[in-house]
Structure formats: structure tokens, C-alpha cells
Amino acid sequence: MAQDSERRYQATRVRAGDYVIPSNDGAQLWRITSYQEEGTRLEMRSATAGVLHLNPPTRTRWQARRYRLTVAQMHDRWGDDIPDDFLDWDQWEHWQDSYATKAAAIRDVVGR
DSSP: OOSOOSOOSOOEEEETTEEEEEOTTSSOEEEEEEEEEOOOOEEEEETTTEEEEEOOOOEEEEEEEEESSOHHHHHHHHTTOOOTTTTOGGGEEEEEEEESSHHHHHHHHHTO
16 A cells, blocks of 8 residues: 555546556656446346346446656656657556546555
8 A cells, every 4th residue: 555645746647547647756657547347247047037137337447557667767768758659558567456446546556
């Protein structure tokens, strides 16, 4: 769990459901993205009702990914320029998923 849950920086919106935010110490970049999680299909059989299909609704969940380089490493390598492949998914390491809200994902990573 994050040690310091108060945010010091604003999240930058890349597109709907996709945000970049630095850690509170400014050393690491985090990417918070949404995805759709579908429920598990359940079948209930009843002698009187036949087959009842239960499909929980699709819900939005959030995940956190960490940029593969620290901010200092990026600055040493590229200066103030952002590399063309900055938003490519292979540049972002999976951290955790299944956050119920964007705020929960941000709270977990900003103090790291």
C-alpha cells in the first residue's frame, strides 16, 4: 500500500480512460488505464423454470502500469524530449489491476 496517499501532481489525460501521473517524489511515472471486466456466465437449472442464465453486468476496472525508466533516467537519456514510443504499451510494466476506481489506483501508486 502507498505510504503517502495525498497527491502532489495532477494526472495528465492521454485519452478517455488513460492517464499518466508522476509519483509524489517525481521520480517515477505511472499510467492508470481503464478496461471492461465482464462477469462470469452462470447457468442455474430448475425443474420448474428450466435454465436461467445469469450474466453480471460489465464493469469498468482500472489498472496501474509503471514506465520502464525513472524520470531521472529519461532525462539523462533524452533531455527534455519525450521519445516517440513513450505511449507504446511495451514501455509500461504491469503493476496491478482490478482497482474499482481510478482514484483507488492513483492512491496506491502515488506514494511509491
